[in-house]
Amino acid sequence: MPDWSYQTLFRPLLFRLPSRAARGLTLNAMRRISRLPGGTLLIKTLGHMEPPPLLQGRIAGIPVPTPVGLSGIVDPQGTAHRAISQFGFGFIEIGPVTLHPIASPEPILNDWRQERIVYPCEYENEGLPRMKRMIKNPSHPLPQFVRIAPMPGSSSEQVTAELKSLLHSLTSETVAGFYLDFLSCERDQEANLNLLEQVIAMTRQRHPYLNGKPLFLHVPLDYPESWLEQAIARTDSTIWSGYVIGNSLRESRGVEVSRRGKELILSKIKLLRAAISKDSVIKASAAVHEPQDALDMLQAGADNVLLNSGLVFSGPGFPKRVNEAIIYDKIRSSPLPEQPSFWKHWGWMCLLGIGMIVGGMIAWLIAASSVVLPYDEDFLEMTREELQQINQHLLHFMSHDRITLAGTMISIGILYYQLAKNGLRFGLHWARTALMTSGVVGFPSFFLYLGYGFFDPFHAAAAAVLFPMFLLAMRRNPDQPFRKPVNLRNSRQWRLAMWGQLCFVALGIALSVGGVVIASVGVTHVFVPQDLAFMGVSREQLELANPRLIPLIAHDRAGFGGALFSDAVMLLILALWGLQQGERWLWWTLLAGGAPAFIAGLSVHYHIDYTDFLHLLPAYVAVALYVAGLILLYPYLMRKANI
Structure with a gap:
């Protein structure tokens, strides 16, 4: 309690x-x-x-x-x-x-x-x-x-x-x-x-x-x-x-x-x-x-x-x-410890975050244009035009999965960068735990799709480049006490912040559950009923058109579910342990970290006219928690402590 x-x-x-x-x-x-x-x-x-x-x-x-x-x-x-x-x-x-x-x-x-x-x-x-x-x-x-x-x-x-x-x-x-x-x-x-x-x-x-x-x-x-x-x-x-x-x-x-x-x-x-x-x-x-x-x-x-x-x-x-x-x-009166160099540990996590942001932007551009990459076509032994002939909504559906994944990657990258620069750099235990947990669950999720026999060289190359950065960032980094003024009063701002924290804790839990569910669906059934209703096709028809098509879609779904879970557990730890009065960077991090994922997820659904209410209801609830949490936390995080 x-x-x-x-x-x-x-x-x-x-x-x-x-x-x-x-x-x-x-x-x-x-x-x-x-x-x-x-x-x-x-x-x-x-x-x-x-x-x-x-x-x-x-x-x-x-x-x-x-x-x-x-x-x-x-x-x-x-x-x-x-x-x-x-x-x-x-x-x-x-x-x-x-x-x-x-x-x-x-x-x-x-x-x-x-x-x-x-x-x-x-x-x-x-x-x-x-x-x-x-x-x-x-x-x-x-x-x-x-x-x-x-x-x-x-x-x-x-x-x-x-x-x-x-x-x-x-x-x-x-x-x-x-x-x-x-x-x-x-x-x-x-x-x-x-x-x-x-x-x-x-x-x-x-x-x-x-x-x-x-x-x-x-x-x-x-x-x-x-x-x-x-x-x-x-x-x-x-x-x-x-x-x-x-x-x-x-x-x-x-x-x-x-x-x-x-x-x-x-x-x-x-x-x-x-x-x-x-x-x-x-x-x-x-x-x-x-x-x-x-x-x-x-x-x-x-x-x-x-x-x-x-x-x-x-x-x-x-x-x-x-x-x-x-x-x-x-x-408060003791001298500040010497700042660790950029290459000591925290800088590598900043680079990892930038890499995730850049990778997410590239993935978004591709998903919004050609959707499929040359190695996707090689795996399917079909061209983009031939995929369009299978079903008029098939590429739209694949684009929707890939854009939501791209938005989530950008969100992860922003959180990685901010938690490294403002938390890991100063030896804050909660920030290191959040980054460690996110990486431990996130990197293995890159390979959830292997069970379907599809190997994604782009994901594998990204993991090969980014994972060493993660290991370097997690090197020995002794915990340091929080050295900024802390909350001393049961003020109105603090009481409002409890509601804001509740919103973000609920959001973190909900997104964690959602990530696990999506990843599980991706490696098992692949589709939910609303997906097939949107495309107007059955699973059997897709398998008949190309038996490798479902493994490719499963790869997108499982990857998105794993990324969402990685993002969510980091957000949850931040919400549970990291909120301190006057830490303005935390409010901007929550704003900037959540915006790409929500914008990507909702905009692509409306763009391709996949607007089934039950399908989007979890997203609507998540956005409501996100916006309410930001509003309620604003006075607490954006004003100095001890007032």
């Missing part, structure tokens, strides 16, 4: 359901997908959210792949942790965990207009026995930090005893550390200080039995700062590896998790960073609804951020967007 489907299709539907039902439906759906064969690979492919090595760090000595964590309030039962761990998170919070189950019959309020969620009970969970099973049998490889809390209303003695019991029961190899959540605004300051000293004394006694697990003090978001200052000043806080600032604000109906607490959490981060050692970790767990929010908290002094309500309102791609923002913030 990436952002382009979540923001456009699923979120509007889910937000119409009761919040508990919507959460259960979403998490269970993700859980089922992740358990399918190849399910986690599908999630990775759709989102490309795996964090790069540049983000790797440590929390109290524990390695984490990224400083972005998942708050326990999002998936309290761990239903979809296996799927969510693929979203680009570096660690997962479990809890709160209490000794006994805490449940509430009250509904969860989702005020999506104000981007706030109100939970009737902050400590709702299934209790120690069931949570313990989940913690000890994780479905993901990420570090788990467990938030433990006493039962609401417990006395000071009960708080200490319950925390001690929870620590004893949950200490295991699958727990990276503990958050101790016992401070309460409902107690007076002196009572909180006394309780804090008691808990510190208890943890010192238990520390040898915790196997070195780091302990973090959980600070409620609305905890008075004057109390927090006294707590740090008057107690020995060396037991804590760091502090976790909570995510909720208390209100009459329960606790609110929203972006409303941003100023509160920024103030607490600055207070803590000034009062504690630089080695102590600060985790911010509130009000991160846009990538800019995360940057603000990290710049204020936080080491990590946890996502909760922001993930609900922004979508599953939010961790990736935060990771990208952090990377850009890290490298």
